[in-house]
Amino acid sequence: MSLAESSWENNVRRVIPYTPGEQPKGKPVIKLNTNENPYPPSPRVLEAIASLDGESLRRYPDPTAEDLVRSIAKECGLDPGSVFPGVGSDDVLAMSFLTFFASGRPILFPDITYSFYDVWADLFRIPYEQKKLDPEFRIIPRDYFPENGGIVFPNPNAPTGVLLPLETIRQILERNRDVVVIIDEAYIDFAPAGSSAQSLLPEFENLLLVRTLSKSRALAGMRVGYALGAPKLIRYLNDAKYAFNSYTMNAAAIRAGRAAMEDGEWFRETIGKIVKTREASKERMRELGFRVLDSQSNFLFVTHRSVPARELFQALRQNQIIVRYFDRPRIDNYLRITVGTDEEMDALIRFLTDYLKDR
Ligand code: PMP
Numbered sequence: 001m002s003l004a005e006s007s008w009e010n011n012v013r014r015v016i017p018y019t020p021g022e023q024p025k026g027k028p029v030i031k032l033n034t035n036e037n038p039y040p041p042s043p044r045v046l047e048a049i050a051s052l053d054g055e056s057l058r059r060y061p062d063p064t065a066e067d068l069v070r071s072i073a074k075e076c077g078l079d080p081g082s083v084f085p086g087v088g089s090d091d092v093l094a095m096s097f098l099t100f101f102a103s104g105r106p107i108l109f110p111d112i113t114y115s116f117y118d119v120w121a122d123l124f125r126i127p128y129e130q131k132k133l134d135p136e137f138r139i140i141p142r143d144y145f146p147e148n149g150g151i152v153f154p155n156p157n158a159p160t161g162v163l164l165p166l167e168t169i170r171q172i173l174e175r176n177r178d179v180v181v182i183i184d185e186a187y188i189d190f191a192p193a194g195s196s197a198q199s200l201l202p203e204f205e206n207l208l209l210v211r212t213l214s215k216s217r218a219l220a221g222m223r224v225g226y227a228l229g230a231p232k233l234i235r236y237l238n239d240a241k242y243a244f245n246s247y248t249m250n251a252a253a254i255r256a257g258r259a260a261m262e263d264g265e266w267f268r269e270t271i272g273k274i275v276k277t278r279e280a281s282k283e284r285m286r287e288l289g290f291r292v293l294d295s296q297s298n299f300l301f302v303t304h305r306s307v308p309a310r311e312l313f314q315a316l317r318q319n320q321i322i323v324r325y326f327d328r329p330r331i332d333n334y335l336r337i338t339v340g341t342d343e344e345m346d347a348l349i350r351f352l353t354d355y356l357k358d359r
Contacts, residue, residue, distance in 0.1 A: 018119045021324055029320040030347055032338040035158075035187075035299050037218035039270045039341070041256070042263035045219065048255040056251050063242075065249040071261040072226050076198065081231040084238065085257070087248050089186055089212035089225030092237075094120050096208060096227060097152075099240040100180035101126045105149030110139055112331055114158045114184060137162050137293060137301075145175045154184035156191055159326065159336040161295025169197050173204050180233070182208045187297035189216035189271055190278070195296070198228065205230040215298055216271055217260040224249070224257035274298050278339045284349050288356055300337045307359050309333045312352075319351055 021034035065085045073080040086092035097120040101107050104127070109117050111130040121128040131143035137160045144151055151172065156163045173181055181204070188196045188211065201207055208229040214220035227237060241248060249257075260267075281300060282292045290302040303309060313325040313335060324336040339345070 013123070015119065015123045018116045022322070024322065027320070029322050030340065030344050031322050032299075032340050032344065032348065033322045033324045033336075034220070035215055035297075035338045036220050037215060037270065037274070037298070038339070038344060039218055039273070041218040041260055042266035044259040044263050044266075045222075045256045048259035049252055051255065052252055059251075061247055061249060061251040061254055063246045065254045065257075068224070068249065068254045068257045068261070069226075071258040075261045075264070076228060078201075078228060079231070082201070082228055082234060084227040084229070084234045084241075085249055086225050086227070086241075087253070088214060088220075088223040089184065089210050090116065091223070091248060092210050092225045092227045093117075093152075093182070093184065094123075095237055095240055095244070096180075096182055096210065097121065097126060098124055099236050100182070100208070100233075101150045103149040103179070105147065107150040107152065108144055108148045109152045110157065112137060112157070112160065112328075114154050114186075115326070115328075117152055133157075133160075139164055139168065141168050141171045144172045148176070148179060150179045150181070151176055152182040152184065154186060155195075155197065156187045156295065156297040158184075158187065158297070159299070159324070159331070159334075160293050160301045161187070161297040161299055162293060163191050163195055163296040166195070166197065166199070170200060173200060173207060177204070177206060180206050180208055182210060185209050185211045186215060187299075189267075190275060190298045191296040201228065201230070205232065208233055213257055213260050217267060218270065219256060219260050222253050222256045224253050224260075274339050277342055277345055280342075281337075281339060281345050281349075284345075285352075288349070288352050289359075298339045300339065301334055302337060303334045304356070307356060309335050312355075315355055316348075316351065321348055321351060 068085050069080045069083045072083045084092065086095060106127040106129045107121065108129055108131055111132045118128060134140055139153060183197050185196055197209060208227050210227045212225040285292045285302055289305045293301045295301060304312060309325060313323060316323055
C-alpha cells in the first residue's frame with residue numbers, strides 16, 4: 001500500500017468553505033460589504049451586556065435560552081414552543097439542513113442565492129439542484145414542483161434583494177407538503193409589512209422561517225438568530241441541537257438578544273431610516289447610469305450600463321469604500337452595496353459621480 005493510500009488525509013471530510021465578506025482592520029473605511037446595520041443596537045442592549053457579572057459568567061448559560069425565546073415569541077406573537085434560537089441564523093440554517101434534509105433526494109434552491117446553502121449541502125452530503133432564476137432574478141415557482149428532498153430560499157433573496165410575493169410562496173408550499181420548506185427571512189424586516197410568510201405558518205406544518213438579529217436589530221457581532229415553525233419542527237431541531245452542543249447561546253447573547261427584541265421603538269426607527277436611505281439611493285444610482293434591482297432588503301444590487309462591476313469594485317476599494325463583488329456566473333457584472341447612513345451613501349455617490357463622468 002502506498003503512503004498516499006494509507007494517509008489519514010483520505011479520511012478527511014473535505015469541503016470548500018463559505019467565504020465571508022472581509023472585516024478590515026486598521027484604517028477607517030466606508031464598509032458597505034456585509035449588510036450590517038449602519039446604526040448601533042438599542043442602548044438597552046449595551047445595558048444588558050453591562051449587567052453581566054462574575055456570577056453569571058461562572059455558570060453555564062441556560063441551555064434553552066428561555067428568556068430570549070420568550071421575548072422572540074412575544075414579539076412575533078407566537079408560543080415559545082414555536083421558536084428555536086441559535087448562534088446567528090447561519091447556525092440555525094446549518095442545524096435545519098442537518099435535521100430536515102436527510103431524505104437522500106436533492107434539495108432545491110435558486111442558482112443565485114445565499115452562497116452558504118451549497119456549502120452546507122456539501123458538508124452534510126445532501127444532494128441539491130439549483131434552479132435558475134428568470135432574467136429579472138425572480139424565482140420560477142413551477143421549478144419547485146417536482147419531487148424533491150426539501151426547499152430553501154431567502155425572501156427577500158440575497159444578493160438581489162428581490163421579494164417573492166406571498167401568493168407565490170403559497171403556491172410552492174401547496175405543491176410541497178411532504179418536505180420541509182425553509183424560508184430564510186434574514187432581510188424580511190426591511191420589506192413592506194405583511195411580506196413575511198409568518199401568516200402561512202398555521203396552515204403549513206412543514207414551513208420553517210429563519211430570521212436573524214444581525215441586520216434589522218444591529219446585532220451581527222453578538223450572533224443571534226432564530227427559527228419559527230410548528231412545535232413539532234422545533235422539537236426536531238432541539239433534538240439535533242442537544243445532540244451536537246447544548247450551550248449554543250452564551251449568557252451575553254441571551255441578554256443582548258432579549259433586550260434587542262424588546263426595544264420595538266428603536267427597531268422601527270432604525271428600519272425606517274434605512275428604508276428611506278435605500279429608496280433615495282436607488283434613485284441616485286439610476287441617475288448615474290446603474291440598473292438597480294428593486295431591492296426590499298438593506299442592500300442594493302446594481303450593474304452599470306458601461307463600466308464593469310469588477311473595475312468599479314476595485315476603484316471603490318482603492319478609495320476606502322468596500323462593497324461586495326461576486327465572481328460568479330450571471331452576477332459577475334453586479335455589485336452588492338449595503339445601505340449605509342446618509343453620509344456614507346453621500347460619499348459613495350460623490351465618488352461614483354466623479355469616477356463615472358464621461359463614461
Ligand atoms: N441568510 C442570508 C440570506 C444572509 O445574507 C445572511 C448573512 N450573511 C445570513 C443568513 C446569516 O446571517 P447571521 O448568521 O448573521 O444571522
